[in-house]
Amino acid sequence: MEGVSVKNAYVSVSKLSFSRGERLIYDDVSLTIPKGKITAIMGPSGTGKTTLLRLIAAQLDPDSGTILVDGQNLHKLSRTDLYKERKKMGMLFQSGALFSDMSVAENVAFPLEEHTKLNAVSIQQIVNDKLHSVGLRGASKLMPAELSGGMARRVALARAIALDPQLVMYDEPFTGQDPISKGVLVKLIKQLNDSANITSVIVSHDVDESLSIADHVCILAGGKVVAEGAAEEIRHSLDPQVKQFLNGEPDGPVPFHYPDESVSVPGLKGESA
Numbered sequence: 001m002e003g004v005s006v007k008n009a010y011v012s013v014s015k016l017s018f019s020r021g022e023r024l025i026y027d028d029v030s031l032t033i034p035k036g037k038i039t040a041i042m043g044p045s046g047t048g049k050t051t052l053l054r055l056i057a058a059q060l061d062p063d064s065g066t067i068l069v070d071g072q073n074l075h076k077l078s079r080t081d082l083y084k085e086r087k088k089m090g091m092l093f094q095s096g097a098l099f100s101d102m103s104v105a106e107n108v109a110f111p112l113e114e115h116t117k118l119n120a121v122s123i124q125q126i127v128n129d130k131l132h133s134v135g136l137r138g139a140s141k142l143m144p145a146e147l148s149g150g151m152a153r154r155v156a157l158a159r160a161i162a163l164d165p166q167l168v169m170y171d172e173p174f175t176g177q178d179p180i181s182k183g184v185l186v187k188l189i190k191q192l193n194d195s196a197n198i199t200s201v202i203v204s205h206d207v208d209e210s211l212s213i214a215d216h217v218c219i220l221a222g223g224k225v226v227a228e229g230a231a232e233e234i235r236h237s238l239d240p241q242v243k244q245f246l247n248g249e250p251d252g253p254v255p256f257h258y259p260d261e262s263v264s265v266p267g268l269k270g271e272s273a
């Protein structure tokens with residue numbers, strides 16, 4: 001199912017290979033992230049989903065293959081041009097904690113102060129708008145330590161969209177959130193995607209939450225794309241690997257164990273006994 005043709009690609013990954021030391025993370029992978037839609041990237045732990053986001057953002061370079069973002073190969077750009085292009089991307093990484101010594105408003109203002117020449121009044125207006133869009137305008141003066149986990153994630157989201165990005169990448173946005181916060185985040189991601197015509201990519205283990213808003217789904221395992229297509233198609237897929245993943249079954253075609261060369265079974269590449 002690799003290399004599904006999708007009209008209006010915002011990100012096109014073509015024949016991507018990438019290794020970390022001896023470990024082949026991506027083996028000739030092609031996939032598409034459609035423009036203006038929400039794409040969910042799913043797959044077992046350690047497959048390389050975060051790595052894929054870092055490759056798309058050109059924080060890492062492919063060993064071979066190409067990644068085009070809005071038609072541009074970011075990996076070939078000069079540092080200055082790459083810096084400009086990165087401003088069009090918002091990233092909400094798991095590790096993207098708020099600055100603890102800055103208020104909520106100062107956190108959201110930070111990218112605007114770093115990357116624009118806007119005056120303080122304009123910055124304040126944008127900060128208010130962004131906080132309003134995540135329902136936290138009233139929290140602008142609070143410090144991160146005064147926020148719940150769900151509120152902190154929403155502030156981080158307001159910061160990620162401060163520069164009006166065309167592409168927003170969310171790495172495990174729902175992790176550690178209670179069901180209510182998860183529901184709020186799901187709605188927010190969908191709302192932001194639709195209202196600002198953003199292209200969104202969600203990397204997540206939360207199958208139900210991701211599938212509830214995804215238009216396009218890509219399931220990765222063992223260095224390959226095991227399934228890619230419309231969310232509806234994937235949900236009804238009869239492919240055993242897809243079913244194993246969507247149903248959270250520990251045993252199936254996708255190995256549970258991290259590859260261990262010392263006990264690998266001949267003929268089963270990347271699978272341990």
Ligand SMILES: Nc1ncnc2c1ncn2[C@@H]1O[C@H](COP(=O)(O)OP(=O)(O)OP(=O)(O)O)[C@@H](O)[C@H]1O
Nearest residue numbers: 020021023025043044045046047048049050051052
């Ligand atoms: N900086 C690094 N140096 C070496 N190996 C790394 C580095 N970062 C990640 N890896 C390895 O690359 C592989 C893919 O990691 P990645 O974080 O992309 O997986 P993931 O699918 O996002 O996992 P999870 O769902 O558990 O977050 C893992 O085997 C990991 O150990």
